[in-house]
Structures are given as C-alpha cells and as structure tokens.
Amino acid sequence: VQTCALPIWRSLMIAVPVPIIIVGKMGSGKTSVAECLERIYSTSSFDYKRVVTYTTRKPRPGESEADYHFIKNEEFDRLVDGNVINEYHKFQKGEELVQYGSSFDDYPLTIVDGKPQIKIVILDPEGLHKAIKAFRPRNLSVIFLKVSDETLRKHLELRGDDPEEVDRRLAEEAESFQNVSQYADLTISCEKTTVDEVANIIDRYVHGNLI
Numbered sequence: 001v002q003t004c005a006l007p008i009w010r011s012l013m014i015a016v017p018v019p020i021i022i023v024g025k026m027g028s029g030k031t032s033v034a035e036c037l038e039r040i041y042s043t044s045s046f047d048y049k050r051v052v053t054y055t056t057r058k059p060r061p062g063e064s065e066a067d068y069h070f071i072k073n074e075e076f077d078r079l080v081d082g083n084v085i086n087e088y089h090k091f092q093k094g095e096e097l098v099q100y101g102s103s104f105d106d107y108p109l110t111i112v113d114g115k116p117q118i119k120i121v122i123l124d125p126e127g128l129h130k131a132i133k134a135f136r137p138r139n140l141s142v143i144f145l146k147v148s149d150e151t152l153r154k155h156l157e158l159r160g161d162d163p164e165e166v167d168r169r170l171a172e173e174a175e176s177f178q179n180v181s182q183y184a185d186l187t188i189s190c191e192k193t194t195v196d197e198v199a200n201i202i203d204r205y206v207h208g209n210l211i
Helices: 006-011 030-040 073-081 125-135 149-159 163-176 195-206
Strands: 020-024 047-050 053-055 068-070 087-093 096-102 110-112 115-123 141-146 186-189
Touching: 020 030, 020 125, 020 195, 030 047, 030 115, 030 195, 073 096, 087 125, 087 163, 115 125, 141 195, 149 163, 186 195
Parallel strands: 020 115, 020 141, 047 115, 053 068, 141 186
Antiparallel strands: 053 096, 087 096, 110 115
C-alpha cells in the first residue's frame, strides 16, 4: 500500500478534493451510502474506500471488523493518548460509555495494486471541525446528508433502536448539527431518496457531472 500526498486528486479524472467526508445525523444512511459507493461506483480508474473507524460499542448483528475496529474503552483511550486516534466523540448509552474515532493517517488517498483508493470518512460535527482544521483549505470535500428528525425516527425504529435513546440522541444532535450545512460543499436532502440515489449524486459530484 502506497500513501500519496492529498493534492494527488488533481491528477485523477475527478473534480473535487479528497478525502470525501460524509456527515449526517444517526440513522441518516451514512454507512450504507459509503458501502454503496464502494460496491457499485468504484471504476477502472479508482476505487472508493471507506475508512474503517474505531468504536467501543458492541457489534450489531451482521457487523464485523470490516465495518469498525471494535475495541475496549481502555484501548481506545490509549490510542487517543498516543495520537493514533485524532478525532473522536463519546456519549453515554444507558450505563455504557460509547466512543467513536478515526485516525487522520487513514485519510490520504492510497495506491493498492497500482489503483488509487479515494477515501470516504464518516464523521460527526465535532470530528468534521477537527478534520477541516487539519486538512483544509482545499484538501477534503464535505457532503452533508440532511434528513428530518421524523424520518430518522422511522429509520431507527426499523433498526430496533430504543425510542428513549433515539429521543436523547436527536436532542443532542439538534444543537451540534445546527450549523453543519455552512461547512458542506454539497448538501443532499435524503427525505425521499434511496441509498443508491444518494450514492449516485455523490459519484456525479466527484466526477464533476452534477448539474
């Protein structure tokens, strides 16, 4: 695996800086969209590759180490102290402390078997601000998936999330997401769009074909 300087995106047949940062409230479809880009929209010229982030929560049914680095809180704290994890956030889920985070070392475009990999990073607003400080002015693109709380509740109920926990998290996110759109290079309304439709919009944006 070869790591490349971030501005190498200029030499590819793409129209925007990389990595691609996807930000949205819980249940907005961030992971599903990233997986769709990886699976369907990678081309002969480059692959989309989601950055695998760290979390201390328990895996959901069907999840594996391909989805997250599942670690204990003690190990997470050691990685933060060692500057391996550069952006992170934490919240209390009942009696469980849940942490999420990522390493900026994983963000740059890489070459694997001679093929570039454009990184997709899923962040919350706090992580976004840290990434912007680290990589901007023009070394990343921010995409905001905008969904109403009413729609999110329906998604999360279908996922089996606890209703009280959903209300608590949405209340917290109401404040943290208040000004996110002003940092976004592209905002996508996801009220009536499928995962594939959102991924298609992002892919067209990356290729400069979004009208």
